[in-house]
Amino acid sequence: MSSRFTAQSPLAGRTASRTRPSMSECDWLFSWTECQMKEIEAKELKRKYKERKQLLENLEQRIKELQKEIEETHELRYNFEMFLKDEEADIAVRRAEREMKALQEKEAKIEELKKEYAEMTERKQELLSQVQIYSVYKDFMEEVLNLTTFEDVDALTGYFESLLHFRDQLYQKENQVQDQVDQQRKALLKLNDQHDLLFLQKNNQLSQLQTELEKTRSEAIIWERKWNHIQETAAKKTLELGQIKMATLNLYELTDGIVGPEGVAINDTDKQLEQIKMYINDQNDILKQYQTLLRRSADGDKQEKTKNKRKKAKNNQ
Structure with a gap:
């Protein structure tokens, strides 16, 4: 069906060029759908117009009846002034007053209905104008229908509506995917910022640790030198102490001192x-x-x- 429609599209293109050359297929389909809706709305307005007209005629008939009753009420009121104690006249007056009030309310309702009727008439004229403008698309649709395998215009319109619906779904899905991509991109940027911040912090810590390491190495060298000096001094002192002990032992032996168990220990x-x-x-x-x-x-x-x-x-x- 699609290949047939595509193969015979030059005729449809020529027909569309006669009506509105710059209009795309989707715009045309949208205009056609809107035209169908306008026709339905025009029929509905026509039906409401007939109902309102009938209601107005009934109201006018009722107004005439009420006017007649008012005239009769005026006569009864005159008689009532003549015969004040007559209960029927009193009832008629009250009834006339109620009907007068109801008449005023109905007159207000009539004015409101007339105003609504004028608005609906104006809306009807606008819809009829739009239907007249879009009627060319109806003719074009019928010509296109002859080039396809669809049975009627409604089937073709339903097919295009399904395509438009599918396109809207794809567009919504694309928007959702794009939103997810944007969120992922924001998350990635946030992670990159956190990584850069963490990297900077670690670099600062590394610099501080390197500074402390160099300071510690310098101190270690100083203490190593001191330790070597202490070891050298201790060695000298130990040597001197050994020499002193040997000299003392020699002097002790020169004084005829006895070394060993019988005398003084050698150390x-x-x-x-x-x-x-x-x-x-x-x-x-x-x-x-x-x-x-x-x-x-x-x-x-x-x-x-x-x-x-x-x-x-x-x-x-």
């Missing part, structure tokens, strides 16, 4: 120093005594020499 430097100190004090005491003896001997020799000098001097005299 007991304190006792060895005490022993050396005692030995030195003893030697100092001995030295002082010896020096005292030497001084005394020198003094005796000096006195002896003095006496000898004196004796020589006397002898020489």
Whole structure:
């Protein structure tokens, strides 16, 4: 069916070019559908117009009857003024008043209906004008129908309506997909921003850690130097201490000190120093005594020499 329609489309194109050359197929179908709707609406307005017209005629008949009744009521009212106590006249007056009120309401309703009728008439004229404008599409549709395998215009219109409906569904689906793509794109941009921010934060942290690492390395080098100095100083002190212990042991042995189980332990430097100190004090005491003896001997020799000098001097005299 589609191939046949496509093959014979030049005729349809020529027909459309005679009516409105710039109109596309979808615009034409929309105009045709709208034309059908306008015709239906025009028929509905015509039916309502007849109903309103009949209602107006009934209202006019009723108005005439009410006017007649009003005239009769006026006569009854005149009689009522003549015969004030007549109950029937009173009832007629009340009835006339009610009917007068109802008449006024109906007159207002008539005015409203006349106004509505004028609006509907104007709308009908507009619809008829549109139907007249779109009637060319009806003719074109009938010509197109002759070129297709459809049985009537309604079937062809239904086919195009289904195509339009399918197109609207595809358009809605495309919009939904586009919305999802936009949402995914926004989410991706947000994730990229978060990634960039996280990357920047990590770079800052890495810079800080590198700075702290360099600082720690510098401090480690300083402390390593100090530790090496301490080790060197400790080694020197240990060597000096060993030398002191060896010298102390030698001095202790020189003072005839005994090393071993019978004397002082070889590593007991304190006792060895005490022993050396005692030995030195003893030697100092001995030295002082010896020096005292030497001084005394020198003094005796000096006195002896003095006496000898004196004796020589006397002898020489």
